[in-house]
């Protein structure tokens with residue numbers, strides 16, 4: 396069981412509650428989403444390694460390492476997708492999304 400006061404929850408992760416999450420790997424992230432270089436929870440580094448498992452929300456705003464995904468899956472009620480239709484091109488529009496969020 397993860398404590399509600401776990402240090403990893405001090406990061407800006409509230410927007411991930413109930414998110415749809417795609418599984419991926421370090422190699423894919425390095426190739427497609429260079430702006431993602433660490434786990435949003437524990438700051439673990441993304442390695443260019445297809446055997447390192449990672450998880451990304453639909454809008455690819457961040458990435459989550461395998462152990463944090465396991466630890467917080469229940470608390471955040473994530474909905475796991477199959478990972479086959481990750482829209483990596485979305486990364487170009489993320490900045491726009493973030494700005495919209497801040498304006499509302």
Ligand SMILES: [Zn+2]
Nearest residue numbers: 434437460463
């Ligand atoms: Zn992590």
